[in-house]
Amino acid sequence: MCAESVRPRFDILGIGNAIVDVVAPVHEAFLSRHGMRKGAMTLIAAADADRIYAAMPPGQETSGGSAANTCAVAAHLGARAAYLGKVADDQLGRVFRHDISSVGVHHPTRPLAGGAPTARCLILVTPDGQRTMNTFLGACINFDEEDIDIAVVSDAAVTYLEGYLFDPPAAQRAFRKAAAAAHSAGRRVALSLSDPFCVDRHRAAFRDLVAADVDILFANEAEVCSLYERNEFEAAVSHARQDVTLACLTRSEQGSLVVSGADIIEVPPVPTEVIDTTGAGDAYAAGFLTGLTAGRTLAQCGQLGSIAAAEVISHYGARPQRDLRGETLALGS
Amino acid sequence: MCAESVRPRFDILGIGNAIVDVVAPVHEAFLSRHGMRKGAMTLIAAADADRIYAAMPPGQETSGGSAANTCAVAAHLGARAAYLGKVADDQLGRVFRHDISSVGVHHPTRPLAGGAPTARCLILVTPDGQRTMNTFLGACINFDEEDIDIAVVSDAAVTYLEGYLFDPPAAQRAFRKAAAAAHSAGRRVALSLSDPFCVDRHRAAFRDLVAADVDILFANEAEVCSLYERNEFEAAVSHARQDVTLACLTRSEQGSLVVSGADIIEVPPVPTEVIDTTGAGDAYAAGFLTGLTAGRTLAQCGQLGSIAAAEVISHYGARPQRDLRGETLALGS
Numbered sequence: 001m002c003a004e005s006v007r008p009r010f011d012i013l014g015i016g017n018a019i020v021d022v023v024a025p026v027h028e029a030f031l032s033r034h035g036m037r038k039g040a041m042t043l044i045a046a047a048d049a050d051r052i053y054a055a056m057p058p059g060q061e062t063s064g065g066s067a068a069n070t071c072a073v074a075a076h077l078g079a080r081a082a083y084l085g086k087v088a089d090d091q092l093g094r095v096f097r098h099d100i101s102s103v104g105v106h107h108p109t110r111p112l113a114g115g116a117p118t119a120r121c122l123i124l125v126t127p128d129g130q131r132t133m134n135t136f137l138g139a140c141i142n143f144d145e146e147d148i149d150i151a152v153v154s155d156a157a158v159t160y161l162e163g164y165l166f167d168p169p170a171a172q173r174a175f176r177k178a179a180a181a182a183h184s185a186g187r188r189v190a191l192s193l194s195d196p197f198c199v200d201r202h203r204a205a206f207r208d209l210v211a212a213d214v215d216i217l218f219a220n221e222a223e224v225c226s227l228y229e230r231n232e233f234e235a236a237v238s239h240a241r242q243d244v245t246l247a248c249l250t251r252s253e254q255g256s257l258v259v260s261g262a263d264i265i266e267v268p269p270v271p272t273e274v275i276d277t278t279g280a281g282d283a284y285a286a287g288f289l290t291g292l293t294a295g296r297t298l299a300q301c302g303q304l305g306s307i308a309a310a311e312v313i314s315h316y317g318a319r320p321q322r323d324l325r326g327e328t329l330a331l332g333s
Numbered sequence: 334m335c336a337e338s339v340r341p342r343f344d345i346l347g348i349g350n351a352i353v354d355v356v357a358p359v360h361e362a363f364l365s366r367h368g369m370r371k372g373a374m375t376l377i378a379a380a381d382a383d384r385i386y387a388a389m390p391p392g393q394e395t396s397g398g399s400a401a402n403t404c405a406v407a408a409h410l411g412a413r414a415a416y417l418g419k420v421a422d423d424q425l426g427r428v429f430r431h432d433i434s435s436v437g438v439h440h441p442t443r444p445l446a447g448g449a450p451t452a453r454c455l456i457l458v459t460p461d462g463q464r465t466m467n468t469f470l471g472a473c474i475n476f477d478e479e480d481i482d483i484a485v486v487s488d489a490a491v492t493y494l495e496g497y498l499f500d501p502p503a504a505q506r507a508f509r510k511a512a513a514a515a516h517s518a519g520r521r522v523a524l525s526l527s528d529p530f531c532v533d534r535h536r537a538a539f540r541d542l543v544a545a546d547v548d549i550l551f552a553n554e555a556e557v558c559s560l561y562e563r564n565e566f567e568a569a570v571s572h573a574r575q576d577v578t579l580a581c582l583t584r585s586e587q588g589s590l591v592v593s594g595a596d597i598i599e600v601p602p603v604p605t606e607v608i609d610t611t612g613a614g615d616a617y618a619a620g621f622l623t624g625l626t627a628g629r630t631l632a633q634c635g636q637l638g639s640i641a642a643a644e645v646i647s648h649y650g651a652r653p654q655r656d657l658r659g660e661t662l663a664l665g666s
Contacts (some may be wrong), residue, residue, distance in 0.1 A: 022428075058405070058432035058652060062396035072391070091424040091450070101389035281399070319391060321358070325438070 010106070011079040011287075011293035014311040015138040015148075015178055016067030016108070016162030019119040019182040022059040023131075023278065023316050026124045030055075030133055038126070039216030041133040041195045043167060049136035052122050061092070062317045063099035064121055066194055069164035069279045069318045073286035073308050079293060079326045080293030082106040082152050084178075087108065092118040097321070109147055112139040129274035129313065133301040137168060144170035148177045154185035157293045158216070160285065163223075166202040179213035190216035192285055193223035200226060211296040216246040216292075218285045224249055237264075246298075248288055248305070250281055255306060258288075258298045267302030270310035279318025283308040291326060300331050339522070342488040343439070344412040344626035345619075348481075349400030349495030350473040351418030351442070352452040354424045355392040356464075356611065356649050359457045363388075364465055371459070374466040374528045376500060380470035385455050394425070395650045396432035397454055399527055400495035402612045402651045406641050408436040411658045412626060415439040415485050417511075421472040425451040433651075439467035443479050461606035462646065470501055471623055477503035481510045485517035491549070492624045493618065496527030496556075499535040506587055510577040512546035523549035525618055526556035533559060546642060549579040549625075551618045555584055570597075579623055579631075581638070591621075591631045600635030603643035612651025618642040623661060633664050 020114030031038050034052060058139065063072070071081040082125040083100055084219050089111040095311040096118060100107050119138040122133050143165070153159055159182040165171040179189045191214045193199050199206055206227055210217060217224075217240060224247075228239040234251075238260055256270040287308035291301030307327045311320050364371050367385060372603040377385065396405070405413040416433055420426030422444040429451060433440050452471035456464050476498070486492055492515040498504040505589050512522045524547045534541055539560055543550060550557075550573055554566050557580075561572040566582075570592055574581040580592040620641035624634030640660050644653050 030632065053431060054435075056431075057435050058396065059428075060650065061428060063391065095392075095394060098386060098389075102390055188469075 006257065008157045009080065010152070011069060012074050012158050012289050013082045013084070013152055013156035014067035014071040014162065015084045015159065015174070016165050017065050017119055017137065017168070018068060018087045018096055019065040019121045019135065019140070020096055020123050020276070021062050021064030021123050022053070023062065023123045023125060023276070023320065024059040026057065026059045026126060028126055030124060031126065034268055036124070036132050036244040037132070038046045038132050039130050040197050041135055041164065044134045044136050046136060049120060049122065049134070050125065052134055056122060056124070061315060062093065063096045063109060063316050066164055066282050067160055068100055068194060069282035070160060070299055071105045072123070072288045072319045073162045073283045074290050075105050075289040076320045076324045077286060077308060078328045079290040081226065082156060084109050084147055084149060084152070086139050086143040086147060087111050087118040088116060089113045089306045090117050093139070094134055098328065107156065108149055108152060110265065112142050115139060115142060124277055125278070125316065129277050131276060131278040141168045142175060145174050148174050149183065150181045153178050156187060158188045158190050158289055160190045160192070160289065163192050163198050164214045166172070166198060166205060174215050175209060176213070178310060179209070183213070188215040190218065190289065193217070193219040193227060196222040199223055203227065209271060210243050211283050214244050216248070217244045218248050218281065219249045220252070248285070248302070250284055256284065256302055258302045260298060265299050265302060267299065267306055270306045272314045273312040274313050276316045277313050279304040280309045282318060283312040291331070294328070296331060304328060338589050340470065340579045341490045342413065343415045343485070344490050345404060345407050345622050346415045346417070346492045347400035347404040347443055347495065348417045348483055348491035348492065348507070349498050349519050350398050350452055350470065351401060352398040352454045352468065352473070352499070353429055354395050354397030354456050354611070355386070355608070356369060356395065356456045356458060357390045359390065359459060363457060364459065369457070369467070371465050371557060372463050373530050374468055374497065377467045377469050377571045378514040379469060380491050381483060382453060382455065382467070385467055389457070393649060394428065395652065399497055399615050400493055401433055401527065402615035403493060403619045404438045405433060405436050405652045408438050409653045409657045410619060410623040411661045412623040415489060415605070417442050417480055418486070419472050419476040419480060420444050420451040421449060423450050424471070424652050426455065434560045439485070441482055441485060442610040445475050448472060448475060456469070457610055458609045458611070462610050464609060464611040474501045475556050476507060478507045481507050481514065483514045484512040484569055486511050487502055489515070489520060491520065491521045491523050491622055493523040493525070493622065495527050496531050496539065499531060499538060503539055507540060509546070516546070521548040522546055523551065525614065525620065526552040526560060529555040529559040536560065543576050547577050550577045551581050551614065553583045553585070555573065570626065581618070581635070583617055583656060587589045589617065589635055591635045593631060593649055598632050598635060600639055603639045605647045607646050609649045610646050612645045613642045616645040624664070627661070629664060631660065636663060637661060637664060
């Protein structure tokens, strides 16, 4: 009997950095005063985190982490999701575990005891809705192969890897282990490139992984151009088409392209007021994969991605503030 | 030289329970399933906090605490504020201290080391915008006379006491000490009744304090009726008029009454969409006291209270999401 003939327990398994977001609105001047690269994710040490936090206005704490956001949004859309990512055994770690579990996402990773604290991302939102992220990785540094739960990977239709997890040193081996386990169970592997600077930091490893192990690639224009070191989006698209079965390429207010072999499907965005773009890409991936694992057409998958992205950019924070199950059902089947 | 002839360092000194709010939207059924009294603040033990939290949807963590909210809103309105209230030396305590300090509120209270964790309030917001609060007092239990910083009290135009602080056992003595210090420095003492059930729990102590030590009373209809055990609002108003110099009595969507001797000023509300009423009374007090300490008329003070309350009920969370200094200036002088 082929493994795919049994419906797996999970539609989506996310693997990534388990992070609590601290979100605050700032003016552009704050970014320049602190030498921050607008729109990017920068890794910071504990001392920098303290310094930036001390300078920040009052924040709102919510659970974050790119792949964790994707899993939470997917659960809100009705998908059955699981998540692997490491928090510490501390107050913010308990907040993270509560938030992801309470939307029904299975989260078996054991918290780190007696080491670094739970990771935090200081997210500064400028009046144009753009977010600039400063991540202190904390307990995520300790995520390694041991944390890859083979039983869960084998029982998930899609294992979704977050590019940011290339930053902690042991996680690349964990990625390889997860991808191998997924494929040997007849499942699919998806990867999000996360950030063009993250791609810069780990380009060779990303290229290897994409070519060898990735079936579904999520990226925005800057990320896919950085991956293939191309200046033109079209050239990068051609390259991606050869590497992966499906490439979902987001283009902000221009919507997205779904590239499948020789086919290119243009997906329009869902118009909304932009308050905070944090998590837009994560939500898009959630919508797309929820549709895909429910057997929808690629155009419907893209549409569900656009709907989910529009919901999370219409308020502060990267997770939905309302149930989205109706949106999935409204697509028909 | 009379103490009042020197402008004090602070306009408002708040004293209260230092709490981090965990806010989540729920349906009415959640409240009945957990036997909660809608709209009230209930004190809960650590085990109840764990049980309710486990059942709650994902939350948003923001700093709260009634008097702390008042100080934060007052700072947003341009007042010079200080705050006394006890957190633990833990992650949520650091969040609380960051948030209140970063809006410019002086917070000299030393965190509790090695005892209970920072207090949390699990706030469930129903679709009508009403909030039902479950407070685990944690480190607040340890707030006592030692924490009353006489130098700060003497240097604040108004010392504002939060009624909820009657719940921790040692805090009543702290209130008396603060009131005595304020009056001997020629300053004024304000009290918020906080909650009709809190008044029920401590009616005799509240009545004594109001009659002996309070110059400015903040209460809503249910609270002032509970204090004086009157069924008719008018009867309670007459009683309050004899006890205090100024009584500011809020009436939800009907606005507020400012009672000063024989004068009664009716203050209209500022219409807004109601998302979450958490902190409405705290914000009203902030607006009123900011106006009062800036020498505005009582009608202007009430108007500033209405403006501040409208801002905080228009979004989740009890603290402003925008700077309100312009509102104070717009009143003229």
